[in-house]
Amino acid sequence: MGRWALSEQLDTPGGAVRWSRWGQGSPVVLLHGTPFSSWVWRDVATALAELHEVYVWDLLGFGESDQRGGQDVSLRAQGEVFASLLHRWGLDEPDVVAHDIGGAVALRAHLLHGARYRRLALVDVVALAPWGSPFFRLVRDHAEVFENLPPHLHAALVREYVAGALHRSPSAEVLDRLVRPWLGEQGQSAFYRQIAQADQRYTDEIEDRFDQVEAPVLVCWGEEDAWLPLQRGEELARRIPGARLKRIADAGHLVQHDAPAALTAALLDFLA
Numbered sequence: 120m121g122r123w124a125l126s127e128q129l130d131t132p133g134g135a136v137r138w139s140r141w142g143q144g145s146p147v148v149l150l151h152g153t154p155f156s157s158w159v160w161r162d163v164a165t166a167l168a169e170l171h172e173v174y175v176w177d178l179l180g181f182g183e184s185d186q187r188g189g190q191d192v193s194l195r196a197q198g199e200v201f202a203s204l205l206h207r208w209g210l211d212e213p214d215v216v217a218h219d220i221g222g223a224v225a226l227r228a229h230l231l232h233g234a235r236y237r238r239l240a241l242v243d244v245v246a247l248a249p250w251g252s253p254f255f256r257l258v259r260d261h262a263e264v265f266e267n268l269p270p271h272l273h274a275a276l277v278r279e280y281v282a283g284a285l286h287r288s289p290s291a292e293v294l295d296r297l298v299r300p301w302l303g304e305q306g307q308s309a310f311y312r313q314i315a316q317a318d319q320r321y322t323d324e325i326e327d328r329f330d331q332v333e334a335p336v337l338v339c340w341g342e343e344d345a346w347l348p349l350q351r352g353e354e355l356a357r358r359i360p361g362a363r364l365k366r367i368a369d370a371g372h373l374v375q376h377d378a379p380a381a382l383t384a385a386l387l388d389f390l391a
Contacts, residue, residue, distance in 0.1 A: 123158050125175070125183050129207055131200055133192070134185025138176035138204065142168030145237075146210050147390065149175045150201070152219020152245070153313060154281060155373070156182025156300060159218070162379040163386065171214070171390070176204060178224070182300050186309035194220060194321035198227030202234050214390050216240040218375065219347075223322050229332065230325045236334040240386055243344050243372050246355055247326060248319050252346050254280060255314065262315035266308060277301050277310060286343040286371030293376065329358040336362040337389040339382060341370030363389075 125137035147167055149160045157175040164173045177184040179200055180192035201224050205213070215236045217225040222244020228234040251259065258265050268276065281297050282289065289297070301310040336359045340352030349366065356364040365385045370377035 123161050125157065125177060129200075129204060131179065131203065133179050133190050133196060133200070134187055136176060136179055136185070136200055136204070137183040138174065140172055140174045140208075142171055142173050144171040145390075146208075146213040147171040147173050148205070148210070148213050148215045149173065150215065150217040150221030150225055151175075151178065151181070152221050152243075153178075153181070153317070154277070154301060154310060155219070155297065158182065158296060159373060159375045163216075163375055163383050166383045167386065167390075170387070174208060174210075174213070178221070180309050180313050186300075186305050188308065188312075190309075190312065191316070192309075192313045193316045193318060194223050194227060197224045198232060198321075201225065201228045202232040205234055211235065212237045214238045214240075216242065216386060217244060218242040219372070220245045220317075222246050223325075226325055226329075226332070227321065229334075230328050238337070238390060239332065239334045240337045240339060240389055241355065242339045242374055242382065243341055243347055243352070244338075244355070245347070246322055246329075247351055247358075248323060250319065250322065250347065250351075251317065252283075254283075255317070255346075258311065259314050259317055262311040266311040268307075270302070270304075270307065273307050273310075274298065274302055283345060284371060284373040286341065286345075286369060286377045289376060326358075329355075330360055332359050335389075337365060337385070338362055339365045339367055339374065339385055341367050341372060341374045341377060343370060343377075344372045346372040
């Protein structure tokens with residue numbers, strides 16, 4: 120795949136959403152979480168593209184997609200955008216793999232907007248209340264204060280926060296790439312905007328409907344997840360009929376970086 124770049128675009132009322140696809144075979148759509156972008160899937164996407172047509176996209180306000188003042192980047196809006204993307208791609212029943220808030224987005228699109236999936240893999244997802252680390256909730260409740268931090272303090276805060284998603288210390292290069300979309304005046308505002316709009320009501324609306332998920336489900340969870348403990352994954356697997364739980368050893372919240380080989384193996388087995 121070479122340098123990670125999203126070559127295609129979907130224009131939405133909230134701004135342009137960037138996306139791309141690679142490979143041939145049955146379609147698989149990858150959804151990222153916060154505060155990340157589709158780039159976190161690069162190793163997994165490369166492996167899956169050997170057997171599948173892989174679709175990736177950056178959520179509105181994230182990564183290469185538009186960041187602008189006044190954007191609605193809530194889970195409600197992201198779920199609607201995802202349903203629109205599936206229609207644009209002509210995918211009636213793809214496989215879907217979702218991480219963090221991407222899980223809530225995929226579940227909302229399925230349960231509220233009629234999106235159908237052949238199989239659904241949920242990786243350390245936001246789905247059950249309460250969610251959000253203590254730091255996340257602090258920033259959400261005082262976003263207007265944090266948004267006005269001096270740029271160097273903001274950059275240091277984001278680096279420390281993102282590093283907490285990994286069980287294994289990332290290289291400086293990887294951490295720089297993860298943090299880059301949130302730097303500068305536009306990125307700094309976008310970072311706090313998406314946290315300020317992280318309203319739990321959008322998962323509360325669907326939590327009692329998890330027994331209506333129709334597709335076979337695999338729940339993957341990093342055993343060392345410090346943001347969303349393994350017990351959340353165990354509970355989610357119990358809530359969804361027939362769901363299987365796969366624990367990923369030596370992995371934190373960002374399983375794609377801590378254990379890409381183990382995660383890829385679990386996904387290939389499930390999607391087969």
